[in-house]
Amino acid sequence: MSEPELLLPHNRILRYAFHERLTHWVSGFSFLYLMLTGLAFWSPWLFWIAYVCGGPQVSRVLHPWVGLIFVVALAYLYIMWHAHMHTTETDKEWWRNVNHYTKNEDELMPPAGRYNAGQKLLFWGFVICGILLVLSGVVLWLPEYIPWNLRILRYLAVIVHPGAAMLSIGLFLIHIYMSVFAERGALNSMIGGDVSRDFVRRYHPGWYKEVMGDSTQALPPK
Numbered sequence: 001m002s003e004p005e006l007l008l009p010h011n012r013i014l015r016y017a018f019h020e021r022l023t024h025w026v027s028g029f030s031f032l033y034l035m036l037t038g039l040a041f042w043s044p045w046l047f048w049i050a051y052v053c054g055g056p057q058v059s060r061v062l063h064p065w066v067g068l069i070f071v072v073a074l075a076y077l078y079i080m081w082h083a084h085m086h087t088t089e090t091d092k093e094w095w096r097n098v099n100h101y102t103k104n105e106d107e108l109m110p111p112a113g114r115y116n117a118g119q120k121l122l123f124w125g126f127v128i129c130g131i132l133l134v135l136s137g138v139v140l141w142l143p144e145y146i147p148w149n150l151r152i153l154r155y156l157a158v159i160v161h162p163g164a165a166m167l168s169i170g171l172f173l174i175h176i177y178m179s180v181f182a183e184r185g186a187l188n189s190m191i192g193g194d195v196s197r198d199f200v201r202r203y204h205p206g207w208y209k210e211v212m213g214d215s216t217q218a219l220p221p222k
């Protein structure tokens with residue numbers, strides 16, 4: 001998408017095209033179902049959740065299939081976004097200044113591009129967890145196809161699957177907090193696609209420059 005196409009009427013900027021939003025929400029809702037049913041299988045204390053997710057048998061049958069949907073959606077997110085997710089010198093500088101970010105001192109942060117360094121870390125975390133989850137999940141799903149001399153894979157899967165699940169649930173909770181509560185305007189962009197110019201200028205000044213071709217704008221007042 002070339003930059004002028006991102007400029008919308010009423011000073012809005014297109015942040016997510018329809019296919020990006022659709023893929024994101026497929027991955028989001030499938031992850032939610034996987035997390036809930038996975039927690040239900042993980043601990044007897046949480047088994048009641050399976051009844052909320054369609055019943056224990058239904059949850060057990062659907063969990064691996066929904067897992068496949070999640071991984072396909074994640075693969076598509078990777079294809080769409082990985083070019084934006086490489087670490088730059090600005091990202092390294094961003095981490096060195098992360099204390100300002102935690103204090104909402106955006107004007108003291110190096111200019112983040114379309115994604116800041118924290119968002120990039122989250123992206124790669126989801127990608128790595130997704131790979132570990134699908135590989136270990138297939139072993140747990142179809143153990144009869146694992147030859148006996150490769151049974152070590154079964155033992156590994158029993159450890160890797162819940163380990164990667166815990167890590168991705170941690171990432172998921174951070175992601176919800178950051179994108180829904182911390183950065184006001186971000187959730188709207190994932191629903192309607194667009195954000196205000198002020199949002200882009202505040203949170204992604206480097207991207208703002210690319211989209212607008214204009215570096216002279218100061219941060220809007222808080």
Ligand code: HEM
Pocket residue numbers: 015024027028029031032074077115119120122123126172175176179180183186187188189190
């Ligand atoms: C269902 C709960 C979820 C909600 C409410 C949610 C919300 C959002 C929002 C609002 C954004 C836009 C942030 C921005 O542009 O500044 C976003 C971006 C993103 N989401 Fe989600 N999301 C959810 C689940 C997921 C899941 C399960 C994944 C894992 C595949 C994921 C991966 C991403 C990535 C990689 C981005 C771009 C980088 C970032 O903004 O962190 N999201 N999400």
